[in-house]
Amino acid sequence: MAVGDRPKDAPPGGGYALTTLEAMIAWGRKYSIYPFTFATACCGIEVMGAFGTHYDLSRFGAEVVRFSPRQADMLLVAGTVNYKMAPVLVRIYEQMLEPKWVVAMGACASSGGFYNNYSVLQGIDKIIPVDVYIPGCPPNPEGIIDAVVILQKMMETGAPRASERWPIKI
Amino acid sequence: MMTERQQSAVLAKLAEKFGEAVVSTHSDFGDDTALVRRERIVEICTFLRDDPACLFDFAMDLTGVDYLGETPRFEVVYHLYSLEKKHRVRIKVRLHEDDPTIDSVVSVWPGLNWYEREAYDMYGIVFRNHPNLIRILMYEAFVGHPLRKDYPKAKRQPTVGPQE
Ligand code: SF4
Numbered sequence: 001m002a003v004g005d006r007p008k009d010a011p012p013g014g015g016y017a018l019t020t021l022e023a024m025i026a027w028g029r030k031y032s033i034y035p036f037t038f039a040t041a042c043c044g045i046e047v048m049g050a051f052g053t054h055y056d057l058s059r060f061g062a063e064v065v066r067f068s069p070r071q072a073d074m075l076l077v078a079g080t081v082n083y084k085m086a087p088v089l090v091r092i093y094e095q096m097l098e099p100k101w102v103v104a105m106g107a108c109a110s111s112g113g114f115y116n117n118y119s120v121l122q123g124i125d126k127i128i129p130v131d132v133y134i135p136g137c138p139p140n141p142e143g144i145i146d147a148v149v150i151l152q153k154m155m156e157t158g159a160p161r162a163s164e165r166w167p168i169k170i
Numbered sequence: 171m172m173t174e175r176q177q178s179a180v181l182a183k184l185a186e187k188f189g190e191a192v193v194s195t196h197s198d199f200g201d202d203t204a205l206v207r208r209e210r211i212v213e214i215c216t217f218l219r220d221d222p223a224c225l226f227d228f229a230m231d232l233t234g235v236d237y238l239g240e241t242p243r244f245e246v247v248y249h250l251y252s253l254e255k256k257h258r259v260r261i262k263v264r265l266h267e268d269d270p271t272i273d274s275v276v277s278v279w280p281g282l283n284w285y286e287r288e289a290y291d292m293y294g295i296v297f298r299n300h301p302n303l304i305r306i307l308m309y310e311a312f313v314g315h316p317l318r319k320d321y322p323k324a325k326r327q328p329t330v331g332p333q334e
Binding site: 083084086087116117118119121122126127 | 308309312314316321323324325326327329330
């Protein structure tokens with residue numbers, strides 16, 4: 001957001017800021033991310049750590065965890081997603097309002113991890129578009145914070161979301 | 171070193187009653203085990219449940235085994251326990267690859283319903299007269315039986331859409 005310097009001949013007490021509506025909305029959005037955690041396995045524990053007091057994700061404006069996908073704009077998929085769970089994940093993704101961002105947390109959500117077997121989906125990007133991948137097994141809470149900061153940058157700059165690039169393939 | 175082969179009372183009784191339907195028995199390391207023929211499995215199970223000297227009222231487990239490369243290839247294993255007598259026995263049945271079917275013992279122990287469904291789901295062993303023989307862990311669109319040793323590890327399954 002471009003903030004103008006105070007002009008020389010400004011009326012006393014007055015002030016103004018110049019911006020665009022898009023920048024204004026992006027600025028508001030950036031500090032009010034509503035996460036929905038889709039935690040299916042051990043990674044979910046690290047998510048709890050990230051929301052807890054020690055790492056305190058609220059510093060980044062992403063503390064209001066929503067347990068309804070209709071009120072969330074960041075889907076945090078933490079854990080192993082198997083084929084039977086995949087339809088549930090797709091439905092939750094579809095229920096979220098636009099604009100929405102997806103974070104694949106950990107090896108399992110990103111690629112299936114070491115579960116190279118008959119039951120586990122080999123990465124959630126097989127079914128929904130993913131904006132940020134967090135590496136690790138599990139990633140530590142700093143990884144989640146990093147993902148949130150990256151999302152904030154995306155929101156600020158208006159970088160295209162993954163869903164704009166990848167049509168959903170089921 | 172050969173293990174001393176002894177028969178426990180239950181196994182002796184079983185062998186005496188069912189004759190050649192009991193293929194072999196052993197009690198190695200204290201585990202009473204009988205390999206029996208599949209044709210008389212329901213009879214044998216009913217006997218084990220009802221006979222006053224056996225009273226196996228608790229069917230603890232039923233599972234399948236795939237001995238790929240051996241004939242017969244599959245095996246169904248029943249683990250039985252008697253709450254009354256505090257003894258155990260293990261019953262095994264071998265099944266051929268081209269006909270992996272066996273009579274269901276749900277009529278004897280209703281608790282084995284889901285175990286038989288699991289063995290069907292994972293190994294493709296068909297339990298005749300089972301009240302509801304459908305997959306229990308995998309979904310309907312799943313192709314194959316994943317715990318068979320020749321199931322390709324890298325095989326990917328259809329991803330189904332949202333289900334009602
Ligand atoms: S990535 Fe590792 S920690 Fe995370 S869900 Fe998978 S196995 Fe668990």
